[in-house]
Amino acid sequence: MKIKSLYKQILFYAGIVAVWQIIFLTHLVPEQALPSPMQVGQVLVKETSDGSLLYAIANSMWRLVVGLVIAIVGGMIIGIFMAKVEAVNQTIGSLILGLQSIPSVAWVPLALLWFGPTDAGVIFVTVAGALFAISINTHSGIKNIPPTYLAAGRNMGASGLQLVTNVMIPAALPYLITGFKQGWAYAWRGVIAAEIIFSIAGLGFLLNLGKHDKDISQVSGILIIVMIIGILVDGFVFKKIEAKILSRWGLSK
Amino acid sequence: MTKLQAKNIVKHFDHNGNSVVALDGINLNVDEGDFVCIVGPSGCGKSTFLNIVAGLEKPDSGEILLNGNPISTPGPDRTMVFQEGALFPWLKVIDNVEFGLKMAGIPKDERRQISHSYLDMMQLTKFADSYIYQLSTGMKQRVAIARALAMDPEILLMDEPFAALDSQTRDLLLVELQLIWERTKKTIIFVTHNISESVILGNKVEVFKNRPSKIKKEILIDYRRPRLAEDENLQKYYHQILDELKSEVIARTKEDSQ
Numbered sequence: 089m090k091i092k093s094l095y096k097q098i099l100f101y102a103g104i105v106a107v108w109q110i111i112f113l114t115h116l117v118p119e120q121a122l123p124s125p126m127q128v129g130q131v132l133v134k135e136t137s138d139g140s141l142l143y144a145i146a147n148s149m150w151r152l153v154v155g156l157v158i159a160i161v162g163g164m165i166i167g168i169f170m171a172k173v174e175a176v177n178q179t180i181g182s183l184i185l186g187l188q189s190i191p192s193v194a195w196v197p198l199a200l201l202w203f204g205p206t207d208a209g210v211i212f213v214t215v216a217g218a219l220f221a222i223s224i225n226t227h228s229g230i231k232n233i234p235p236t237y238l239a240a241g242r243n244m245g246a247s248g249l250q251l252v253t254n255v256m257i258p259a260a261l262p263y264l265i266t267g268f269k270q271g272w273a274y275a276w277r278g279v280i281a282a283e284i285i286f287s288i289a290g291l292g293f294l295l296n297l298g299k300h301d302k303d304i305s306q307v308s309g310i311l312i313i314v315m316i317i318g319i320l321v322d323g324f325v326f327k328k329i330e331a332k333i334l335s336r337w338g339l340s341k
Numbered sequence: 342m343t344k345l346q347a348k349n350i351v352k353h354f355d356h357n358g359n360s361v362v363a364l365d366g367i368n369l370n371v372d373e374g375d376f377v378c379i380v381g382p383s384g385c386g387k388s389t390f391l392n393i394v395a396g397l398e399k400p401d402s403g404e405i406l407l408n409g410n411p412i413s414t415p416g417p418d419r420t421m422v423f424q425e426g427a428l429f430p431w432l433k434v435i436d437n438v439e440f441g442l443k444m445a446g447i448p449k450d451e452r453r454q455i456s457h458s459y460l461d462m463m464q465l466t467k468f469a470d471s472y473i474y475q476l477s478t479g480m481k482q483r484v485a486i487a488r489a490l491a492m493d494p495e496i497l498l499m500d501e502p503f504a505a506l507d508s509q510t511r512d513l514l515l516v517e518l519q520l521i522w523e524r525t526k527k528t529i530i531f532v533t534h535n536i537s538e539s540v541i542l543g544n545k546v547e548v549f550k551n552r553p554s555k556i557k558k559e560i561l562i563d564y565r566r567p568r569l570a571e572d573e574n575l576q577k578y579y580h581q582i583l584d585e586l587k588s589e590v591i592a593r594t595k596e597d598s599q
Binding site for chain 2 (some may be wrong): 236237239240241242243244245246247250254255258259261335336337338
């Protein structure tokens with residue numbers, strides 16, 4: 089089953105590259121607008137061999153990871169307070185619903201004014217993009233915990249912070265992981281957007297550089313890299329964790 | 342010796358803005374080593390009463406005394422076996438059994454030793470490292486019993502623990518629970534709507550009446566153990582309880598149809 093779907097995917101992507109190559113060969117689209125797969129490949133090979141691609145990935149990734157960790161910890165704390173204290177939900181909760189509707193990239197100007205074009209600025213954008221989605225999912229996760237889990241936890245002597253860390257958070261994990269997934273997706277968009285606008289080292293910077301040099305191969309190549317990282321993180325990190333949680337919780341399809 | 346005393350427990354519920362009496366003055370004495378079954382129609386407040394004993398709910402008035410001391414909060418001295426779904430899916434069987442011990446700050450080696458002895462008792466040793474979703478409903482309830490016993494509680498509270506089991510599994514667990522009771526000499530309060538369960542298990546059966554909820558009758562069953570579901574001699578107790586409950590159910594049906 090698994091192998092079969094892998095074959096299908098390989099075939100699909102090979103098909104896309106083939107169609108791309110054919111369109112390129114027909115010269116229907118000018119070369120400045122559509123590079124050939126080979127040209128894109130060459131740029132990526134060159135940037136890999138001189139280390140600039142890895143350097144950019146490392147830069148983007150560490151900002152992403154730092155921002156996401158801050159957003160996860162902060163979002164969970166906010167979400168738990170929203171679920172446990174009705175006054176917090178009515179006040180901060182409504183504010184967070186509003187803040188969540190702001191696209192990650194819209195935080196960039198504010199980040200520039202506060203932090204300048206620095207790592208801290210990019211991380212701010214990442215946190216602002218992910219924090220609210222994680223808060224909201226944590227809130228609904230805690231609200232949806234089956235009451236018997238909490239009753240059983242209290243019955244066996246857990247209370248206060250013990251109850252939060254040993255019962256509430258693990259019981260809410262199926263919801264939390266949804267929040268983390270959303271948070272990561274927003275955070276990743278935020279990192280790339282901020283790097284493009286700030287123009288500091290990272291994948292977003294390489295995109296910007298490509299635009300500046302009118303190098304369509306560079307722009308296309310980096311876009312593909314951004315997408316591949318997205319697929320890998322989603323498919324190999326979050327999907328795996330999610331599948332494990334769902335099966336253990338007896339929720340798997 | 343009196344282990345647990347319920348003194349005039351009153352509890353109201355808010356139902357669509359109306360105050361409904363859930364418990365109207367429950368008085369109960371449970372002696373050390375008693376196996377008390379509370380039987381009554383659904384909605385008679387028997388689970389509410391058990392939750393109050395557990396400290397999970399607060400009564401509007403009245404008090405619960407454990408060994409003469411009033412209690413108001415949940416505590417590992419009164420562990421509960423819930424009807425279903427109260428085992429933690431994120432923990433292995435053995436970690437579920439150890440949960441309360443961990444909360445109490447007992448060191449890991451000691452915890453392992455205690456949990457293994459209760460897993461042995463419930464014939465679960467092979468499943469120590471399984472996750473909950475891998476177990477049958479009957480196995481889950483064995484784990485729940487092991488988890489509650491591992492805390493070495495003063496009183497074991499059981500809230501319809503066998504309601505979701507098929508009848509063969511239930512019959513087996515009914516015998517096992519009697520053996521465990523004899524072996525551990527635990528005081529047990531067992532809530533059920535199933536009359537045969539209460540007759541097989543209880544040395545005291547408290548028949549709850551409905552609206553207002555009170556204890557209608559206490560029936561003492563002094564009969565050899567382990568009692569089996571098919572034992573003819575238990576029939577007279579069964580019918581005695583059934584007669585008490587019948588009038589309850591009829592009265593309720595009349596009330597509902599009016």
